[in-house]
Amino acid sequence: MDLHWLKPLLGRTSPFTTVFLDATRAESAGESEAADRWRAARRTLERDGAPARVLDEIADLVTVPTGVRGPHGRVVIADADGVVVDRVVAEPPAQTVATHGPVPDLVAAVRAADQAVDLLVVAVDRTGADLTWKSAGGARAASAPADDIVRESVEGGHDDVHKTREGGLSRRSQTRAEDSWERNAEAVAAFLDKRVAERCPELIVLTGDVRAVALVCENVGRQVRELVVEVPGGARGEGAKPEAFATRVRAEVDACRERRRQRVLDRFGQALGRGAGAVTSLDDVVEVLRRGQVAELVLADDALTTLQEREVLVGLQPLELATSHADLETLGVSEARRFPAVVALARAALGQDAGVTFTAEATPELVDGVGALLRWSDDSTPSEQLLTQSADAKRVRTIV
Template identity: 30%
Template structure:
């Protein structure tokens, strides 16, 4: 995933509380179940020494905020000052995670978060459209387009002399309404540059719309195929959008896995694996995409500057930097990747690199990435 979501994290001083939990609201006792889950996680974090203020911030966000609809997961990262990340997940984590540590724990977000900058949703028919602009999890803007040719039905008593044939008028009004929607969507997409324009509506309305969209707009359209305007619940649209993000996530994962194997096969130097090689590539700013597998409880050593990361104190000393702290590798390496504007990908069973960590590089290193 792109790391824009994490950009402000390096400017926040830790330590951090990181929580990942199933916050589904699809049963009658969902609220009570969430309260019990959080109580257990809070007790664990308190025993680990997490500050009360940070726990209160997370509790407020989890229990007092707007509740999701249906199956849902939530990821939060907080300091004593504030919640620095609060994200709905594509799917709930299989088990709750709660950590109090020097650095934020980002891997579950990489695995389950919606990897989106922004998108639009247009629910259309031949009368007009309901449009939303969505940034992350938040609806930034919404409007309803009602075409100037709004009525699309034959007038009652159309056989009365003087009315003329209503069918051509109704068809022209419907076409004009679609043109109005096309014009407005084109303007908004050109202005907002969304990653995807999701379209909902009965098949003829969607077909008439996409037939008139400029190619540059049609290229970002995804037809969710859910049914007619006014007959589809918001929860259905949200679920279909999440399913599309998951499909795209899996496609990216497959592409990255294939590319890593290809670069390994041609010995290009653009694919490295293992803590030693990856730490070296991160220090040099060479990592284009960090591939995170099962790192388990491995640790790394960092200097006063987080960018000075190495597998052991000896490695760091050889670089002329005194060791400052020993931290978990699954926390430190993603944060270094964020600082160097690298993408992050969470691996599945298709690829199991040495030490559970690998990287695709921006360019072949001029010297070994070891150390």
């Protein structure tokens, strides 16, 4: 998960104004529908004390069309001096988020980042391939081009790709054509192996001529092979039914996103089962975040309201957090602030370049609806052992 675009928020001066709204332009409503959503959000922010200067700056941004077709959202976060983050995200929120207070609504922004999948679409024919690199879902700078993608092509170099059925030399011509297909596919596969090793996409969609697709698949290396899904309907240039192909690609992106989430949850469950490499409960997660041990923060959707209501003590730096004044004082923090727990957790995860994974619901092993996969452990790292035979899933806390 790419959260680097949220890092400018660290160390900024409060208060913060956060807006996450549906930026979709309905054809029938023109610009009025999006403008109405902003006006409603602005009234809420004015009531909560957001300064008019900041609201005017946000209005100048969100009332300008993004240039994106189809459903999408927009996340804008401002501090006391003005707008710091302005991103377009693939999925609009179910409800508009409009908050003004001492901390930004990081959860809305992090959830937007959780949507992103780094995608490569490869359309092949018997002469070469077109590669299209893009981030499917997720967040991009609102100032970036709406078509924020990279395209490149590779040609095999062997031009004798057409079979002939006439004349005494037809068999020889067919053999030459098939040989050209294979050599072109080898060239495409070699180029693909090289570029994938350099850019490391999460998903590769391979489409185009059926025979060429099969030949490329036979020749790519293991890294590419493990990422490839074959999706019919695409072609070099414009496919016959681009809308149908785009729908199939979106389905594969959704499946990739779910696989990514499930891999994290599987690793989390296995680490808990071993009693090493993962922790759960608010107290233990705060402790490992404070120590910079977290690779991935796990949050249950149905616990977010509770985590918003619970508070964690924080200092000026992201990793200065604790559930007690005594723990915070050991870090040399004399003046503590109180943040909603979910904001403090997301802030600390951002401060140590950890990822964040959301799961639909809290499971018995996810105590307090929060857990963490660890980068490293030592003798003082808390470890969890679950009483899986107990209906109330009580936890024994040990030190390993």
